[in-house]
Amino acid sequence: MQFHSMSTISWLTAAVFLLFVTLCCTRSLWAAVSALLSLLVKSRRMLLVVALMVGVLLLNSLELTWEQNYSYSADFTPWVFQLEGHFVAFFQQLFHAQGVTLVVSFFYLVVFQALVLASLFIYAGDGRRLFVYATCCTVMLNYLVALPFYALFPVNEVWSYPPSGASFYMLEAFPKFNELYRPLSGINNCFPSLHTSISVSMAILAIRSGNRRWAIAATGSAAVIVFSIFYLGIHWFTDMIGGLLLATLASGLGIKWARSLDRSPDSLSS
Numbered sequence: 001m002q003f004h005s006m007s008t009i010s011w012l013t014a015a016v017f018l019l020f021v022t023l024c025c026t027r028s029l030w031a032a033v034s035a036l037l038s039l040l041v042k043s044r045r046m047l048l049v050v051a052l053m054v055g056v057l058l059l060n061s062l063e064l065t066w067e068q069n070y071s072y073s074a075d076f077t078p079w080v081f082q083l084e085g086h087f088v089a090f091f092q093q094l095f096h097a098q099g100v101t102l103v104v105s106f107f108y109l110v111v112f113q114a115l116v117l118a119s120l121f122i123y124a125g126d127g128r129r130l131f132v133y134a135t136c137c138t139v140m141l142n143y144l145v146a147l148p149f150y151a152l153f154p155v156n157e158v159w160s161y162p163p164s165g166a167s168f169y170m171l172e173a174f175p176k177f178n179e180l181y182r183p184l185s186g187i188n189n190c191f192p193s194l195h196t197s198i199s200v201s202m203a204i205l206a207i208r209s210g211n212r213r214w215a216i217a218a219t220g221s222a223a224v225i226v227f228s229i230f231y232l233g234i235h236w237f238t239d240m241i242g243g244l245l246l247a248t249l250a251s252g253l254g255i256k257w258a259r260s261l262d263r264s265p266d267s268l269s270s
Contacts, residue, residue, distance in 0.1 A: 032125025196243025
């Protein structure tokens with residue numbers, strides 16, 4: 001089995017999202033959907049925060065466009081390679097198998113997106129408005145911190161730096177990755193790893209929310225996603241460390257920001 005189109009990834013993301021919400025929300029799927037829609041309709045502040053999150057996500061594509069039109073040519077990849085050498089290539093050799101490639105690619109391409117989307121509906125369905133805010137704020141903080149690094153501290157993906165000895169196993173599962181997915185992810189946008197920071201952020205919020213089933217699902221998913229960034233030959237160990245630090249910072253500040261928003265009289269009462 002292989003991924004052949006972005007529409008396939010979108011449909012699979014929708015399926016995983018539905019599975020997450022159905023299994024992890026304390027109420028039914030339809031109650032969770034209704035709860036989030038109600039929040040968006042009745043609270044202008046909630047609607048604005050969700051809209052801002054979407055806007056920040058769009059900044060990523062604008063940053064990629066901007067990169068193509070400016071003359072900054074720094075490359076910190078050799079410096080990172082000097083720090084950690086052939087770690088990723090060695091890691092790949094330990095675990096490479098066709099079945100592993102398919103599973104970790106699925107988590108990297110599909111589950112990663114579903115984690116954020118499901119978080120919003122699960123927290124709304126559970127009546128945890130604070131964590132709906134916290135999810136949006138945390139995602140925004142992750143991107144707002146990472147984007148300046150992508151613009152000013154470019155580091156290329158491991159597989160694309162020949163001395164690393166790493167292979168790009170993603171192509172075994174998604175042969176058209178560079179053609180279809182690459183426009184969404186710059187090859188030199190490695191440090192910090194957003195796949196690490198956002199997935200771990202979602203796990204931290206899930207643990208702090210008190211929803212045990214969602215905490216287990218989000219933490220397990222984050223662990224596989226972090227594994228995937230090395231296995232697929234995309235990120236350096238340094239990128240993961242940066243992502244973990246960013247996740248800790250963004251989730252902590254995201255909850256504080258959410259608490260200030262949750263006090264607004266515009267919001268619904270718990």
